[in-house]
Amino acid sequence: MSRIITALIVLPILVASILVPWLSPLFVALALASMTLGIYEFWLLAKRRGLKPDVVVGFAGAAALFTIFYFDRPYETSLLLILFVIPALTIFALALTMLRGAPFENMIASVGATLLGVLYVALLGGHLVAVRMGFEQELSAHLLSFFFLIIMGSDTGAYYTGRMFGRHKLAPKISPGKTWEGAVGGMVASLLMAVAAHYWFFPELPLKFALPLAAAMNILGVLGDLTESALKRGAGAKDAAQILPGHGGLLDRLDSLLFSAPVIYYFGRLYFG
């Protein structure tokens, strides 16, 4: 029940922030808030394993990446600057951990956790900010609407077909609730969403591209979902943290879109020139 209430509040805000031209800062704020919390949850998981991620350096790196994504514009991409931030982040994370002194037993894993949190959440997810800022309003609204329709469609389709027909476990050791039947239902739902999007608002995206794109996003979504479950399982946590009532942690909400975010961005860049 609280799950539905949260969705009823967040969803209209998300939709408005995508469709209303002057509300693009709201979209960026939503992305910033959810990814900040998402990264933090990731580091909390790392801490449960006794690692010491450098939260300050990590957040600085994430902020730098976010800024770059924010300044992406049509026909003048800012994303090449990422090639500057990643080395800088690597150097700072390593050197500052060294300067803090012994013990160094977990240094590799701790610095790794710092960097992975930034890469996994901010680098992957940040591409959605670039989709909002780096395309003309109409095109960005179409791309993001398509994106969220596919993601939500495949999640919902998988959930309900899984509940009704689910018998064969997909990955019992990672996520016992998932079934092959649900996975098929999710795939079918995401393809249906792609067709719906094409005829509803996105005729510029031919079906011969919309369908493979939706299929790829669906598979990446399932992989992302399972990956996050594995991360949690490894850290011995059920939910990454409880922030949205009924929705588990924020990472549990982001997991299925993080892997697909770069895909929709680079597809848009390549296909629409």
Add this chain to the structure above:
Amino acid sequence: MVLADFAEVVKKGTRDEALLASIAWDRLPRHVAIIMDGNGRWAAQRGQPRIAGHRAGVEAVRAAVDTGARLGLGALTLYAFSTENWKRPRFEVDALMRMLRRYIRLELDEIHRQNIRFQTIGRTGSLAENVRREINRATEKTASNTGMTLSVALNYGGRAEIVDAARRAVERLIAEGKDAAALTEEKLGAELYTARLPELDLLVRTSGELRISNFLLWQAAYSEIYVTETLWPDFRRVHLLEAILDYQRRDRRFGGLKLVANAK
């Protein structure tokens, strides 16, 4: 009623509606060409990079094409990229080409739906392969449309066009065994990019410059020229209607004394 074509986009009581009401529908220019100038200045006024101006200019292109098609013009020709524009910084040229590609990708269905025939004029052979592919796709898809012809001038130069046409006309004469004296205006005109287009009646230039900039030199011989201070990114339906109304107020004599074409 012709106004009905605008019913879904023009609201009652707006300036657009007033201008539309005063247009003489039987004396529309058959062919309008536009020198789209002022993107750079528009961007500079806002302290933005030139590309931001080109980006904003795309919206003006959409407005001009939509208005031209709804008016029922025979042809609309847009000066997008001249043979001299290669001198601009490479990333700007690059961005312009990608904008053209994206414009076609996004607008082709709408152009086709409006029964517009798309073509390019200019030495398009030297454009990048992926741009040419997109152009060919659009040209082929809309080839049999019977509405307005939208010509986009790319790598276009007026002198180059005349030279190319003269060369082809002379080659034809040689093939037919005739000599130079057999070359006529009609024969040369038939070799121009615009051979299939109606006579150029109105040449519009934005951004206040009083130059023809090597655009449609041959075709503009008797065209009315209309210059507006409006910068291209700000150009909208209302500005095109103003240009056409201004054109309709003029006496066109084509060198004679009698009023022709517009005199009714």
